[in-house]
Every structure is written in C-alpha cells, then in structure tokens.
Amino acid sequence: MSKILHRTIHANLPLAVGGRGIEMFDADGKAYIDASGGAAVSCIGHGHPEVLAALHAQLDKLAYAHTGFFTTDIAERLADRLVADSPDGIDYVYLVSGGSEAMEAALKMARQYFVEKGEGRRRHIIARHQSYHGNTLGALAAGGNEWRRAQFRPLLVETHHVAPCYAYRGRLPAESEHQYGQRVANQLEAKILELGPHEVIAFVAETVVGATAGAVPPVNGYFKKIREICDRYGVLLILDEVMCGTGRTGTMHAFEQEGIVPDIMAIAKGLGGGYQPIGAVMLGRHIYDAFASGSGFFQHGHTYMGHSMAAAAGLAVQDIIREHRLLDNVREMGELLNRRLHERFDNHHHVGDIRGRGLFRAIEIVADRSDKSPFDPACKLNVAVKREAMARGLMVYPMGGTIDGVRGDHVLLAPPFIVNAGQVDTIVERLGDALDASIATRARPVIDESIVM
Ligand SMILES: *Cc1c(COP(=O)(O)O)cnc(C)c1O
Numbered sequence: 001m002s003k004i005l006h007r008t009i010h011a012n013l014p015l016a017v018g019g020r021g022i023e024m025f026d027a028d029g030k031a032y033i034d035a036s037g038g039a040a041v042s043c044i045g046h047g048h049p050e051v052l053a054a055l056h057a058q059l060d061k062l063a064y065a066h067t068g069f070f071t072t073d074i075a076e077r078l079a080d081r082l083v084a085d086s087p088d089g090i091d092y093v094y095l096v097s098g099g100s101e102a103m104e105a106a107l108k109m110a111r112q113y114f115v116e117k118g119e120g121r122r123r124h125i126i127a128r129h130q131s132y133h134g135n136t137l138g139a140l141a142a143g144g145n146e147w148r149r150a151q152f153r154p155l156l157v158e159t160h161h162v163a164p165c166y167a168y169r170g171r172l173p174a175e176s177e178h179q180y181g182q183r184v185a186n187q188l189e190a191k192i193l194e195l196g197p198h199e200v201i202a203f204v205a206e207t208v209v210g211a212t213a214g215a216v217p218p219v220n221g222y223f224k225k226i227r228e229i230c231d232r233y234g235v236l237l238i239l240d241e242v243m244c245g246t247g248r249t250g251t252m253h254a255f256e257q258e259g260i261v262p263d264i265m266a267i268a269k270g271l272g273g274g275y276q277p278i279g280a281v282m283l284g285r286h287i288y289d290a291f292a293s294g295s296g297f298f299q300h301g302h303t304y305m306g307h308s309m310a311a312a313a314g315l316a317v318q319d320i321i322r323e324h325r326l327l328d329n330v331r332e333m334g335e336l337l338n339r340r341l342h343e344r345f346d347n348h349h350h351v352g353d354i355r356g357r358g359l360f361r362a363i364e365i366v367a368d369r370s371d372k373s374p375f376d377p378a379c380k381l382n383v384a385v386k387r388e389a390m391a392r393g394l395m396v397y398p399m400g401g402t403i404d405g406v407r408g409d410h411v412l413l414a415p416p417f418i419v420n421a422g423q424v425d426t427i428v429e430r431l432g433d434a435l436d437a438s439i440a441t442r443a444r445p446v447i448d449e450s451i452v453m
Contacts, residue, residue, distance in 0.1 A: 014390075019046025022416045022423060024395070032390065033415075035427045036397035040210065040243045040360065040414035043270040044320055051275050051316040058312035067306045075311040081318055082267075082282065085252050089261035092288045094281040094298070095306040099242035099268035100134025102279035103204075106264045107138050108300050110202040110236045113287050116294030119234075124195045125157075126188065126235075127204040128164040130405065132212040133240050142204050145212045146405030160195065162187040164209060165218045168353040168364065169372070169403060181222035189229045202236040202264075203229075207254035208357060210243030213402055214364060214410030215356030217249075223258035236263040236287075242279065243360075246270035247321055247417060250331040250358030257357070263287060276313035326417040333419050334358040340428040350439055359417060364402060365409040365435070374408040375442065377401075382409040384438035394430040411435070 006013065014026040022045050024032045034042055044051070058074060065072050079093040094109070096102050107125060114122040127133070129144040140149060141156035144164075149156065163170060163184045171180040192200050203226065209216040230237045239262040244254045246267050251257055253265070264287060268279030291298055304310070321327065338354070338361060345351035345363055352366035365385075367375045375381045382398035389396050402408030415427060 021045045021047070022419055030393065032393050032395050033423065033427060033430070034395045035413050035415045035431070036395050037270075037414045037416055038274060038395075039269065039397060040248060040412070041269045041274040043247065043273045043417050044317055044326065045416040045418050046274075048273075048275075048317075048320065050320055051273070051313060054312050054316035055275065055309060058309055062308050064304075064308055066303070067301070072306070072308050072311070074308050074315060075306040078311045078315040078318070081315060082280065085318070085322070086282065087253070087256060087261055089284050090253075090265070090282045091285040092283050094283065095311065096279045096281065096302060097277045097304050097307065097310065098279045099240075099266065100136040100139045101302060101305075102242060102266035102268050102281050103133045103139040103142065103240060104136050105281045105300055106238050106240075106266050107142065107202070107204075109281060109283065109287065109298060110238060110264060112299060113236065113290050114201060116290040119198070122199055122201045124160060124200045125202055125204060126160045126162060126191050126195075126200060128206075129161045130164045130166065130213045130403075131204075131206050131209060131240070133204060133206075134242070143212075145401065147401050148212075148405070160191055162191050164205075164213065164216070165222045166209070166213060166216050167219050168216075168355070171219075177219040178221050181219035182225055185222050185225035185229065188226060189232075192229070192233050192235060197233040197235075200233065200235045202238045204238045204240060206240045206242075206244060207258065208244035208249055208360060210360075211397065211399055211412065212405075214362030214399065214412050215244075215360050216362075217355060217357050218258065223255065223260050227260040230263075238262060239265040242266050242268040243414075244357075246318070247327050247330055248358055248360045248414065249356075250327060250334055252327070254357070271317070272310060272313040273317040275317065276307070276310040278307070278310035278314045280314075321417065329419075330358045330417050333415075333421070333424055334361070336421055337361055337413065337415070337424050337428070340424055344428050344432045348435075350435070356413075359413075359415055359419065361413045362410050363431075363435075365411070374403060377406055379442045381438055381442055382411070384442060385409070385411055385434055388434035388437045389430065392430045392434055394427065394434065396431060396434075 017027050018025040127142045131144045133139040133143040141159045144161045165184050264283045272278035341354045351363050352369045352372050353364040367373045382400040385398040397412040400409050402410045
C-alpha cells in the first residue's frame, strides 16, 4: 500500500519509469504520447541529453548556496538570459521554485512597491473569474475558479473579480470580437472606480487562460485597453504566464502578441521544462528602482530560491529552445495541430469551440453545439476522456468547470516543442477516438475516478 497522500486517495496510477522525447513509459512497458507536457510543463520532452549533461555538470560543481550568503554564476546567467530574451520593460528577475511561489511573490512585490512609494493605502487586488493563479492562499485568493476556492474561502484574503475575456461564451451576437473585448475590459475600470482609484494595487490575469478554461486567448485589443486603464489609475498589471509563457504560444512571452508589456509577470512550468522545480517573477525597472531607492530590501524569500540545480535546468532548457530554434516549430506545428483539430472536430456535434495559440490548444466539449449547452457535470465527461486517452497511450489535460467552475468540459493540449507532423496526426487521431468513446459511455456512472486531476 502506498504511503503517499496522492491527489486522489483511491488512485490506481500507472508507475512511470521512463521518458524519452515526447513519450513516457510505465512499468508494464506501455508508451504514452505526452501531448499535454504533464500540465504544459515538459516543453522540450523527456530525457533531453543536453539538459542531463548540464545538470550533471552543475551537480559536480555546486548543488546549493543560500541566497542570503551568495549569488551563483548559474543563477546570474539564467537571469541574464531571461532578460535578454524579453522585450524592453522586463528588466529584472526574482527566482523561485514554482508557479504558486512566483504569484505569491508577485502580489507581495506589487504591494511593497506602493509602500516604498508612500502609497500604502493601496490594498486591493483585482483579478478575473475562471482564472487560476496557484494553490497557496494568496494565489488561490487571486484565482477566480469557484470550485478550487470554495472550501478555503474563510482563509482567503479579500480579492475582487471581473469577467474574463472568453469570447465563445461571453460575446453577444450583435458584438464584434473587438467590441466584446472592450466591453469586458471596461469592467476593470468600473471596478477600480468602485473600490477607489488610489486604493487598488494591481490587476492580475493569465494572458492566455490555461487549466481552468482551456487555452482561451484574449480577443484583439483587449489587453491594450487593460493596459490603458491600468496606466490611467496607476494600477500595476501583473500577468500570470506560468502556463502560457516561455514559448508555449509561439513567442517567448504570450503578451508579446498583445502589443503590451506588464509591470510584473510570473513564469514557471516551461521555464525548467520539468527537469527541476523552478519559477520566476520578472519585473520592470520602475519596480526594481522603487525597491533600490527605497528600503533596498524586498521583504520576502524562500530557502530554495535561486537554487543552483534549478537554475542549471532553466538555463539549459532555455538555451535549447533558442539554439534549436524551437519556437519556429511551436508556430509551425501549432498551426498544423489547429488545422488537424478543425478537420477532425469541425463537424463534431459535441465540440463547440477549438481555440488557442502555438502549441497551446483546446477543444471545448458541449452536449449540443447549436446552443452550447454543456454535459451534466455528474457525467464527469472530462474524467472519462482522460481515462480513454490514457488507455490509448495519450496524455491530454481534460478539465471540468470550464464555464463557471462547475459546468462545462474541455481538453487542453500542450505537446512538447519538439513534436513533429506525424506525431501531431497521431495525437489528434487518438484524441478523437478517446472523445467518441467517452461520449458513447457517458451515460454510465463513472466508477473509476482514479485519474481525476
Ligand atoms: C500551474 C499554474 C500556477 C501554479 O503553479 P505551481 O507550480 O503548480 O505552483 C499558477 N498559475 C498558472 C496560470 C498555472 O497554470
């Protein structure tokens, strides 16, 4: 009997014993195509020899140095690389061990920034419904996914939420996409005015929404309007690119496709590609300068921040993405994946929307595409899709609660950046079969919930 408190207690998880390229292997020798990179983590696949060599070399030199005593060459080089690969306005890096830590640090950094500037009365965080920013209490409070928040609500700090930019569900028939984006962006201004313009710290959003709603990209003009509103009231813009960032959508940062730059941002999953736990906050010079010319001290920190092994993995993964020009492949294979998804599902009665960018794509499953009605959540259709996909040697990332934290189902795809055309075909083929099999059996109660998220 397992002594691990697994995510799902009665889990009957396969035993992972290896991985190579885009495949993972279990103890029975079965191979799975990792078409979701776990949770959009394994961006260069498994067992990459260049990362392994970099990790071996770092381990032989130094595994750990506490950041209160030393800096290290490897952490400095990673920070240099991340800033060099970012547009102007993203000038400094704060290294942590994952996405939730990055978001916690981002929120505290935003608050202390205003304290440093003598604007200590700023205290409100505004975020969006149906977003996910991590599972620690601060990040969970900022997140807007009701199902994840519900039982912890008494412990959560006060946060405020406005509508997401989710055109498939939110756009009115009479509106253009652009008009819809302006309308939902204006909800931010209304909320700032309601709370008091000098009392708001920051607006927090995932540039492309990940796990909770399924690769939902913003409509054209939405983030330009958001940036304008933030600037008008001196509110910081914090972008959470933990899932959609570091190349996943075809550019190093997803916000580069929006023509804006955030004040503070979080990256993590694809930063180390799963080879080590690592995340980072990236920030503009104005944020850094407020600390530098103020207290000279960011009142935060973790034991493992800037960890040498994590930095070595992050640097190796980012070097490989650049040297092998993998973002070209993300864009090219992303377009192919999109085309194949449309070929397979455009006439599918139970696929309402196909969306995403680069190698970050999703299908939204509906009971009836003509009125977009979802399946009864009791069917746990997303659980069935995951099980059927695993049975066919395919890892995808299905999730329920797409619409409001309770209703709706989607399947997220986030294959490694090294995926090729033949593998894209196989992924879509197996996904189509898994979806059809799940829908065919959905009337039956789902007894085996062993692979629920
Ligand atoms: C996964 C995720 C997080 C949390 O990251 P962890 O490494 O799991 O703590 C935060 N924000 C977004 C958008 C994520 O997808």
